[in-house]
Amino acid sequence: MNWLIEFFGDPDNWSGSSGIPFRLLEHLEFSALALLAAVVIAVPLGLWIGHTGRGALFVVLSANAARALPTLGLLVLIVLLVGVGTTLPVLIPLVALAVPPILVNTYEGIRGVDRDLRDAAYGMGLRGGQVLLRVLVPVALPLILLGMRIAAIQVVATATVAAYVGLGGLGRYIIDGLATKDFASTIGGAVLVALLALAVQTAFTLVNRVAVSPGVSRRVKVR
């Protein structure tokens, strides 16, 4: 507790390029970039595979491969290959981490839509793309968002490794704290990461509220 007061009470920790706001922004920046890249890759792929049924094996394989992938190891490898100083080395492992949950959930969400519903949509005269975008996606949206949420939380937590290769983010408090035996900094950093994960969770709950149709979430005001 004292460590927390020490960490959060220190005015130096609230300003400048090693202050909390700055580090938080850095952290958010590569987390968001990684998540965005993962969404751009995994959502269309998951939609396509779920809709056409082609390449389902690929989803399973990539999910397993990614689960076995050591993020830190990958990070070190990439740094060795491309060198330190750019954000790219951090982004690649984070994207690799974020793609599988999004891909798997998007795929499962689309594939899991009731056959009769899909059938009715085609039967009404919707074309393939219309069936996907107007029916399957809205119905699968809770699962798609769940995949993104899992990915976002993992990314936010794992982005601390950026600090290992000299990049910023909240990981710096943890790593630097460990290196200098400044446990207040380590714990403060860990708490910040946890709070951020919580904030991400909350943000997704809100997005879910707004984006998912009440008819799907079955959340409708009683009148």
Added chain:
Amino acid sequence: MITFEGVTKRYADGTIAVNDLHLEVPTAEITVLVGPSGCGKTTSLRMINRMIDATEGKILLDGVDVRTIDPPTLRRGIGYVIQQAGLFPHRKIVDNVATVPYLLGWDKSKARARAMELLERVGLDTALAERYPFQLSGGQQQRVGVARALAADPPVLLMDEPFSAVDPIVRTSLQDELLRLQSDLHKTIVFVTHDIDEAVKLGDRVAVLRVGGTLAQVADPATLLSAPADDFVREFLGRDRGIRRLSFVPADLPLRTDLTVPDDADISKVAGVAAASGLTWLAVVDSGGRPSGWVNAADLPLSGTVADLRLMPYGTFVAGRDSLRSALDAALLAPSGGAIAVDDEGRVTGVATAGALAAATSGIAAEGVGTGRG
């Protein structure tokens, strides 16, 4: 008109679902496809809107081979109703109904107005329009499914066991509703069911399919019931074929008008009427002309009026409208064995005696083929 010309469907695994089907589905009529599970009803239906493509043969829609029409375009012109309604859960009821109008590019307010009109047409409260499908009962969802299929006013309607997932009471009301709608709309309807009662109730024509996807018989319901083509059809029609057939025979019964007494008549008058008619069971009629029961003249007290007598239960049928089955049903309710004929206002027009009913039913059996629909 929809014409199947030697249509065969062989699935990839070799299953022959439909085998050389020749069938005409007349315009503005309900044609029912009926048969045991797996006989190819759904496959036949879905080949019409190209949800499935035939392996051999042709399906013509008003003379045009459906294979020459791009499937989504074809389907927008054909209403399609399935068993589980298949409503879009993320859309409000009104938007579900307006699906095809939206696809056809109608403007939103016109499409919605049309949807509201259809909700009313299928017997739904328009207050349901702003709800989501999960907030509706199964029967209501099915009505929405019918409204959605009708939204763009397609000339053809395909219905695949649309009422089989709801309870029997709701099913009956949905069937009645469909017949009522059809009497205004005159759509060309292909209706799939495995329930023979539903088939004879709804169909102008009934096509019976057998497993292996061949047509066993196609006929109007009365003909089907009275002259099944073979043992398979006979067995499929089931045990109550005889009694069901009477639904298609109008109750053209000789009515006796000398078998009624007013409910305030004196006992002596009752005895007089009975003696004059030669029969003991008389129908009691109230001052408004409506039936109030039967009395047995063989069992009269010495004095008093009809009001002192215990009246026996009775049943009625509308002469000139109801079927022989309804008249028989009315007779079965009464110890007299007779049925009281009434007009549309419920006023007594005469009495069909037990003897007259017996003569009518034995006449039908002799005649073989029933006449018209009840």
